[in-house]
Amino acid sequence: MRQPHEVFLDYLRRRNLNMTPQRAVIVETFLATEGHFSCEELCTMVRKADAAIGQATVYRTLKLLVDSGLAEPLLAGEGPVLYEHSYGHGHHDHLVCLNCNGKIEIVDQVIEDQQEQLAREHGFTLTRHSMILYGLCPRCQNSDHRKD
């Protein structure tokens, strides 16, 4: 399997864009960060490596990462858009706890197949999808630490 770094370089080449020191730092930081984070948060982490990198550059580069297929936005609603890297993770959906905000990755082939089937019935060609299940995780069901 091709390394994410390679994937990004190929993408830049295809788009006639250049690798730059800033982009290198941002991509490296992005790949080294697990979990879900906003662009603002990525920005903060990038600046630990190089404080001179502008916020706009991080936004612009994250957009390239999404376009290249390495990053995926998680549209959960409130606040800023969260991202995660899709490289080496495979596709997955999310189970989100409404209380502690914890996120579990889930995959279900039955659902994936059914989604394709549904799209076909309506003549759609599917590109991607987003499925988020909201509820209470086991811990929060039994704890008194409810937000409400």
Added chain:
Amino acid sequence: MRQPHEVFLDYLRRRNLNMTPQRAVIVETFLATEGHFSCEELCTMVRKADAAIGQATVYRTLKLLVDSGLAEPLLAGEGPVLYEHSYGHGHHDHLVCLNCNGKIEIVDQVIEDQQEQLAREHGFTLTRHSMILYGLCPRCQNSDHRKD
């Protein structure tokens, strides 16, 4: 089945809030509007009925509508959050065309059941979910009017 109007009044009572002329106009306009719309758009429509109603009041009331279960936010990503009324429509998910932005409502019992099953496997108690399938609708697959 209880009328949406009643549902809202009950909600207000439960929260010790009052029905007001402004809220009445906003709820009425909201219920009379089909499809998906942003709060800004609702605001414009509300003002056709009463130009003196402030934008903040519309935002505040729409929040109450969501809380009361009459309105549902559709978290599709770009731009403002879109809403629809959930009263009398039953639960459904969406098939969204990436080109023309058209939205089709879909329901699939197999998927719904599987979601419950998945949640159970992880010990989650599900409250709600959001599933959006993105792709190209039949019209846009065959047309030259692509955005890109």
Added chain:
DNA sequence: TTTTATGCAAAACTTTTGCAGCGGG
């Protein structure tokens, strides 16, 4: 009279854009 609602304008928050200057091919 005490609480709740409202409208306005300002603020907040996230993301995008304009622009002048820099730098690599």
Added chain:
DNA sequence: CCCGCTGCAAAAGTTTTGCATAAAA
């Protein structure tokens, strides 16, 4: 030399908040 890249700061788009006033309980 040209074109892309960058940082900065300003702008844009959407939603929330503070506050003084008005209305309701």
